[in-house]
Amino acid sequence: MIGALKDRIRSAGLRVTASRVAVLELLNQTDRPLNHLEVTESLAHSTWDRATLYRNLMDLTEAGLLERVSLGSTWHFEAQDPDHASAHPHFVCTECGTVECAPEVTVTPSKKRIGPKSIRRGTVQVQLHGLCDDCV
Amino acid sequence: MIGALKDRIRSAGLRVTASRVAVLELLNQTDRPLNHLEVTESLAHSTWDRATLYRNLMDLTEAGLLERVSLGSTWHFEAQDPDHASAHPHFVCTECGTVECAPEVTVTPSKKRIGPKSIRRGTVQVQLHGLCDDCV
DNA sequence: ACTTTATTGCAACTTAGTTGCGTGAACTGT
DNA sequence: ACAGTTCACGCAACTAAGTTGCAATAAAGT
Ligand SMILES: [Mn+2]
Ligand SMILES: [Mn+2]
Ligand SMILES: [Zn+2]
Ligand SMILES: [Zn+2]
Numbered sequence: 001m002i003g004a005l006k007d008r009i010r011s012a013g014l015r016v017t018a019s020r021v022a023v024l025e026l027l028n029q030t031d032r033p034l035n036h037l038e039v040t041e042s043l044a045h046s047t048w049d050r051a052t053l054y055r056n057l058m059d060l061t062e063a064g065l066l067e068r069v070s071l072g073s074t075w076h077f078e079a080q081d082p083d084h085a086s087a088h089p090h091f092v093c094t095e096c097g098t099v100e101c102a103p104e105v106t107v108t109p110s111k112k113r114i115g116p117k118s119i120r121r122g123t124v125q126v127q128l129h130g131l132c133d134d135c136v
Numbered sequence: 137m138i139g140a141l142k143d144r145i146r147s148a149g150l151r152v153t154a155s156r157v158a159v160l161e162l163l164n165q166t167d168r169p170l171n172h173l174e175v176t177e178s179l180a181h182s183t184w185d186r187a188t189l190y191r192n193l194m195d196l197t198e199a200g201l202l203e204r205v206s207l208g209s210t211w212h213f214e215a216q217d218p219d220h221a222s223a224h225p226h227f228v229c230t231e232c233g234t235v236e237c238a239p240e241v242t243v244t245p246s247k248k249r250i251g252p253k254s255i256r257r258g259t260v261q262v263q264l265h266g267l268c269d270d271c272v
Numbered sequence: 273a274c275t276t277t278a279t280t281g282c283a284a285c286t287t288a289g290t291t292g293c294g295t296g297a298a299c300t301g302t
Numbered sequence: 303a304c305a306g307t308t309c310a311c312g313c314a315a316c317t318a319a320g321t322t323g324c325a326a327t328a329a330a331g332t
Binding site: 150151153155156183187188192195209 | 308309
């Protein structure tokens with residue numbers, strides 16, 4: 001379990017440190033993207049510095065083990081593993097800021113060939129901003 | 137032209153000041169949302185303070201003449217006038233941060249009744265994040 | 273075990289966003 | 303046109319997210 005995480009970190013060319021394992025394990029156990037603050041709070045029992053966890057998140061992202069996405073007003077990080085489907089839409093509550101995955105939504109460009117080409121190409125991250133069920 | 141803007145500001149219960157008129161005129165002439173920094177730079181010829189323009193944006197938003205939307209890493213403001221179609225998707229470049237309107241895109245929820253109700257209700261702001269044509 | 277080099281902890285810094293407060297400008301009513 | 307009232311502005315300070323320099327420390331290769 002954790003051994004597999006260590007292997008993936010090492011295979012990515014990064015040294016295996018306790019904080020990196022903890023960060024990767026946390027995000028693999030969570031079914032939604034977390035931001036830097038949420039990660040530090042989730043690992044508050046330990047003594048790792050904000051900057052350390054920040055660099056862990058950035059290093060793991062650059063190594064391809066996480067994905068960083070701008071959700072709402074902060075950057076969020078999501079595990080990038082074979083299980084979790086790769087690019088899928090996300091929902092952001094404009095009231096409380098909570099984030100959840102919304103893989104069931106599909107986006108259709110118009111027939112007119114206008115706007116950025118990446119939309120037609122399908123290489124875009126989709127976000128839906130609105131009130132969550134708790135905030136309506 | 138500007139007289140109409142002044143009327144709309146006054147009708148909204150706000151005092152007509154030079155900076156408010158300038159901010160509202162700028163955003164009515166621009167076909168995409170601007171953030172606070174872009175507004176201050178566009179009006180840099182004048183001497184208005186950042187805080188003044190910030191409060192102008194917030195006041196005009198609260199009055200319903202602008203709409204504030206979290207695009208990319210900053211808040212953006214868009215004119216909310218009868219001409220410009222109301223809620224429409226926006227495209228954000230993940231590389232250079234530029235924003236453009238993408239009214240031609242439609243979003244379809246799945247048949248399964250899962251996820252936040254506002255998606256099915258259609259009361260969500262749609263955002264597409266990807267590389268713009270200049271950044272590919 | 274030793275050497276090399278990546279990583280950590282700490283503190284400082286940048287930028288976006290926000291607010292308190294005294295001065296000054298916009299409206300209201302005469 | 304004028305005075306009084308209230309709102310808005312300018313300035314400076316502040317918070318929070320994100321980021322970085324540097325010396326101390328720990329991981330990997332031998
Ligand atoms: Mn997700
Ligand atoms: Mn728009
Ligand atoms: Zn909510
Ligand atoms: Zn771009």
